[in-house]
Amino acid sequence: MEPLLLHPDPAPPALAQALDLAGYPWKAAATADVAARVEPEDGWAGAIVCAHEDPEGAFALCRTLRKRDLPLEPLLLLVAGHQLADLELREDLFDDFCLWPFQPRELEARLKHLFWRTGRGTRPELVEYGPLVLNLETYQAAISGRPLDLTYMEYELLKFLATHPGKVFTRETLLSRVWGYEYYGGARTVDVHVRRLRAKLGNEHEQLIQTVRSVGYRFGQSRWSI
Secondary structure (H helix, E strand, C coil): CCCEEEECCCCCHHHHHHHHHHCCCEEECCCHHHHHHCCCCCCCCEEEEECCCCHHHHHHHHHHHHCCCCCCCCEEEEECHHHHHHHHHHHHHCCEEEECCCCHHHHHHHHHHHHHHHCCCCCCCEEEECCEEEECCCCEEEECCEECCCCHHHHHHHHHHHCCCCCEEEHHHHHHHHHCCCCCCCCHHHHHHHHHHHHHHCCCCHHHEEEECCCEEEECCCCCCC
């Protein structure tokens, strides 16, 4: 998909991180002139405008984006709580809004809804299980909105397990399916990576990867669990 236009520039770190983890490409622009100059050949996929710090500058940009020959949409506005009363007077300038500070899951849900409603953009290829999100396009992972710092093989193991929830795999099967048949390491390799993954998932979520005694490992709950 084409990148989203972000305002301001530089983009707020929390917003940039949330979009990166969700797999949405973006470019930041401080003014409408800059936005026009760096606009992709096929146009912007949409825009996210932060109005919580500089509302007048943000709304001025929204007006310009809406007055184009082809008005830019969807346009998501990020506002502070005290600005809500003013939004009724500016409803023509945005398609939806989100409160700042935002929750990454809410932001992503609103973006998905806007893209579905306008028929623009595509959803990044994600693997989602409860609080865990794996972006297969960017090789990023997050748990409850917190980025996970994974090595390549840790990511590959987590991806394989998360795409087969409830199924039990022996260590030998995991070695062949994740590391490859040409890998000559022992089953202890799997145990080490599982231990590291659990540590990175944290105490609250380490049980996403369960040990099945005398067999191997299972991700998530079996459909027979009570």
